[in-house]
Amino acid sequence: MSKTMSANQETPLLVVQNLSVQFDGADRPALDNVSFGLRRNEVLGIVGETGSGKSVLARALMNLLSENGRITAGDVLLDNQSILGMDDAELRRLRGGRLALIGTNAKALLDPVETVGSQIVRVLRAHRGGSKRTAWREAVDMLGKVGIVNPERRARAYPHELSGGMAQRVVIAMAMITSPQVVLADDATLGLDATIQVQVLDLLVNRCRELGLGAIVITHDLGIVAHFCDKVAIMREGRIVEIGPVGKFLSGPTQVYSSELLDAAKVRPTPIVSKTPEQTTGVKSATLLDVANLVKHFPIPGTNEVVRAVDDVSFSLARGETLALVGESGSGKTTIGQCLVRLLTTTSGRVTFDGDDLIGMSEREFRQHRRRIQMVFQEPYVALNPRWPVASLIGEPLALLSATESVDKAKRVRELLDAVQLPARLVDAYPHELTAGEQKRVGIARALATRPDFVVFDEPTTALDIRVRAQIIDLVRELQTEMGLSALFITHDLNSVRSLAHFVSVMRHGKILEYGPTETIFASPQEEYTKTLLKAELPIEQSQAQRERGEKRLTGAMR
Template sequence: MSDANTKPLLEVENLSVDFGEGTAKALSDITFSLGRDEILGIVGETGAGKSLLARSLLNLLPEGGRFTAGDIRLEGKTLFGIDAAEQRKVRGGRVALIGTNAKALLSPVETVGIQIARVLRAHRSCSHKEAWKAAVDLMAQVGIVNPERRAKAYPHQLSGGMAQRIVIAMAMVTNPEVVLADDATLGLDATIQVQVLDLLVKRCRELGAGAVIITHDLGIVAHYCDRVAIMKEGRIVELAEVGAFLDAPKEAYGQALLDAARVRPTPMVAKVEDPAPEAQHETPLLDVRRLLKIFPIAGTQDVVRAIDDVSFSVKRGETLALVGESGSGKTTVGQCLVRLLDSDGGGITFDNVDVTTMSSSEFRAMRRRIQMVFQEPYVALNPRWPVRALVAEPLRLDPTLGRDAVERRVRELVDLVRLPASIADAYPHQLTAGEQKRVGIARALATRPDFVVFDEPTTALDIRVRAQIIDLVRDLQSEMGMSALFITHDLNSVRSLAHRVAVMRHGKIVEEGETETIFSAAREDYTKALLAAELPVEQGAAQRDRAEMRRMAGVAA
């Protein structure tokens, strides 16, 4: 190996950032290096400083931010003190940043081909025609079908996964030496996430580039990275080879993150006893038969069959996980169950009563027993109300409760979801994402329901918060004996929570069975594809072999 290849490509030494005199350091003494053909993972919870670090490497600090110490060197040359022209060459040319929410990063008024071509022309001397051809060629390389036609599309005409591929193409079109991927797959379906990460790593290996993958998902690190840096409160508290970290983290914080990321086999299976022979045909609490929901397509005679002849049941005290990619119809099913949407066919029977034939006023009494925890609690929580009022609102369904009884129940619920009593006076914007989720759960449990729909309760949460929410739901089900529909694309959560799994695709249930059976012996190719996209940290030992194979082959395994 040449001396050039052994020298660090990127060096960060004692980097510190604050936001003005007297403020705490947002980044403190950050030190690490990145080699060619190396994938470094940077992991930490919200507020750890990961995204600020990524922008610091491009000298793109937010307003008020300033460097107070340290240095950043690219191939041995400092990036501090260089003129504006040299900065432009570095940004997007030698160092590329890939962010999350691709559609927000793309201009809505220009075709994606033009946007990729513009990046190339900003850093390379070429004609419009040459830049356009390079953009189309690269779109093909990142796996976009019919790239000539797609290059003429606008961002809103692309799926989330396809838009993210466009952002990757924009980053890679200049053949950068360093790629910074800042939560670049956040919010994508598991199968799309794996495709995007495979593509990103493969492209970096082909170019001999170094990559920094910034994430809160240790599963991504375990499967794609060579080394990992653990960040906490603006510092790197641990830096190690991925295999060594997965085997034995040196710091307690790293161990806590790793423990939270591991699948915890649900103990609920043992708590829900196998039914005796005479109870095998017990009437389920919820029985859904041939459910149908149709949405018209504006301006056409066509319709979308969001739910297409779906049938399933849930026993008392049981959790059914409904899994599938975005657009499969999962959330629409949940909304039909709680009558936020009216179905267009089929039946929903709850405790032997057909709720689809009820009027809105008749269903109001039933609503106390069927509740829903929404995917985005901040959107579902009135920003003008404190937590006390938000949790108390569902209690209005019980006219027998007086003011004192409502206040007692609110205190009980806040304690039940493991929140401090003082939070009752806080407003939604003052809460963390995990606290907002807990308030949403408290609201849903206020009326002591028999059945709860949990719609993506762990999506986009930090590792430890996600584990806490899973543990909370498990404990609540054990304590209250409630039944649940768990809507998610987080397969690790499914294994920790659900007794049975139903897999949805294009509005239909394509496979259903006991959780362990689905995970160990899935029948359908679609289910197998979902399971193959799972990135559990438990595969640490095997992953060390995969990383070495990738390094030797020069492509993503």
């Protein structure tokens, strides 16, 4: 390599100097004296909890703050040119061209009345020109690279015709199509299946390596940082409290807060409740739930065809055990959970709970079992009545108790708040006044109100901050130990599976492909699909060991 090329690699591509941001009415800065540099061919991970200033930083770098926010100090330089000093025309050429932002909530970012392919073409031609035909070919090619099957057909689809994960990949393709100098990925893979997440991150990192781009990956997932980033910056309350090489950070953070985040992100081995169908006493454990040949079809409107969402699924669960259902979006996991709590009517099959056939019961008969069978929903904010305070939300399920089981409602609500580690002051709060983690805890408290024997947890740790995720895992484990709770844990968070589940069922296209004890499945999966799925896990411990051996992640393995 020539001295000139080497010097270019070392010269920062993006320089952030003492950047501060203030929002009207806020009692403290959203960003407070933030400084860092980003070199070509470098991936910087920025990690922090909700409210730390990560997303504000991404928008400040593009000079794209909302009207009530303003940059009060500092500067942002791209190739030694001040972004904050650019006029409107220069900013239009910059955004989406030299500097691209990949955000979350893709469907809100896409134009609902234009095909996604046309939207990508429009971005490409705005920054590079060229014919529509050539731009269309490049757009279709990029859709394929971000993991979209049949990209030619999908390019002609409208946003409402795509799943949330597929729409997110379209937004990523739109950002990458112009080969920008710097890519800002703000939780860009949030909610994607693990395999697709790895494909997209591999693509992003490979493009940076090949083209000498810089990338900033903003995330709350330290596993992503550990496996894909060169440097890491830890943010808290608008400040960068620690920044440095990822390997050094994994070996020993310098700040107490950073150490807390790293510890919270590590796998907590599942407590041994039952490695085999026998309890530790050696006595065969009683089966609480038995699912046999469960089938759920959804008719396709206007045709005689059906979607086989659940296709001949069988499994059983003993008292005190947790079974994880893992698999990509659309594999049938949530449908199974909703069938078990009778939110959906099954097409065929048998579900036996404590010896009773749930499928053949009338709604009145099932009501007697509903207090023993509960569900924690994936999106608690959607599931919680926005007009009810926490006390009413948690207290409502107590109506399922019989006269002989009646309890002091206010006292039981206080007990449940304590059980899920929520302060008593939140009893009068409404859902919109709670954080995502607090909403999840209220959902868990609702499910536990009637002291159930079995709970379906649908993605209980998805999209939570690092420490909140660890707290939810610890909470569920403690409740299981104290109450002898049986649980079906539906998730695509493989790190959480190893921390919570005793057994794992791997699902694909409505079928269970592989089943076994968690340790066995992770150590020696038998099915190729299971192997592919587990390769997409991003455990910090594995990354740390690889870095200590001087190895790098093998990108492209999931394509």
